[in-house]
């Protein structure tokens with residue numbers, strides 16, 4: 459596929475803009491993912507949002523209808539907390555059987571699942587929080603890598619390296635298609651990522667205020683009002699750091715972590731996924747560990763995803779023009 463921003467990522471996914479709408483637990487439903495497809499980018503349904511495999515299967519089928527043959531994928535998060543024997547195996551079987559073409563993995567190394575996924579013709583985009591993990595995933599044979607920096611919503615890893623450093627370092631070592639993520643929300647940032655050596659960007663937080671995200675309008679209004687200083691880190695004591703919207707729950711969790719360390723029993727009533735899920739349903743964003751990144755500062759109104767993506771593309775074109783206008787001044791001119 460050709461376009462103003464033709465890269466190895468647009469080729470890999472068959473999309474117009476090198477932008478990935480990464481998996482969002484409870485929120486990246488078929489409607490959102492289809493909106494991404496129609497906007498010329500690729501989105502991922504999050505398998506973890508569907509405790510019942512039959513519901514995941516139905517959502518994939520619904521997405522296929524809504525996307526009209528345009529590309530979409532499924533996010534398979536394999537967080538460390540999941541013990542051996544979790545349902546990743548069953549989800550892998552399901553996506554293979556359903557003819558899904560793209561999978562975004564995150565968390566553990568996806569190496570054990572690659573033979574099955576590749577045999578089914580599925581391209582695997584693996585998401586990592588450090589360059590070290592990126593190198594291992596490349597060696598393991600994934601098809602593309604997303605490296606997320608500390609600014610991101612959700613899991614920034616434990617080392618908290620910012621996106622600017624992380625993406626530039628990754629570009630030195632990673633030879634397969636590379637995506638930068640963490641705090642990216644504007645077209646100028648997309649151009650910056652391409653300049654750093656990435657082939658595209660992944661976005662979570664900026665898209666949370668898309669109309670197609672199925673969440674209460676009060677929750678989205680809270681995000682629209684939020685600034686870059688309104689997120690915080692929790693759950694580092696469990697070595698499962700999450701960047702989330704600062705609220706009553708994050709204060710409570712941080713207090714428990716200070717006083718009791720990673721006491722899972724004390725933390726669980728606050729960090730359980732169902733608490734966050736309730737906030738999306740009721741709009742009461744005071745409670746729940748609600749994954750949100752620093753780029754929430756750019757989420758300034760609720761509008762269709764296509765409008766957000768269109769603006770991002772226009773901003774990227776403007777940034778390219780600006781860069782092109784910075785023609786080198788010869789030293790003779792500069793110094794008279």
Ligand SMILES: Cc1cc2nc3c(=O)[nH]c(=O)nc-3n(C[C@H](O)[C@H](O)[C@H](O)COP(=O)(O)O)c2cc1C
Nearest residue numbers: 480481482483564610611612640641662663749751
């Ligand atoms: C609300 C929310 C839920 C998320 N859920 C998941 C998830 O289930 N699996 C996953 O791999 N990443 C998840 N992420 C991380 C995103 O896929 C993406 O890596 C991240 O948002 C990119 O950084 P940004 O938020 O700065 O754009 C989530 C992020 C947010 C904001």
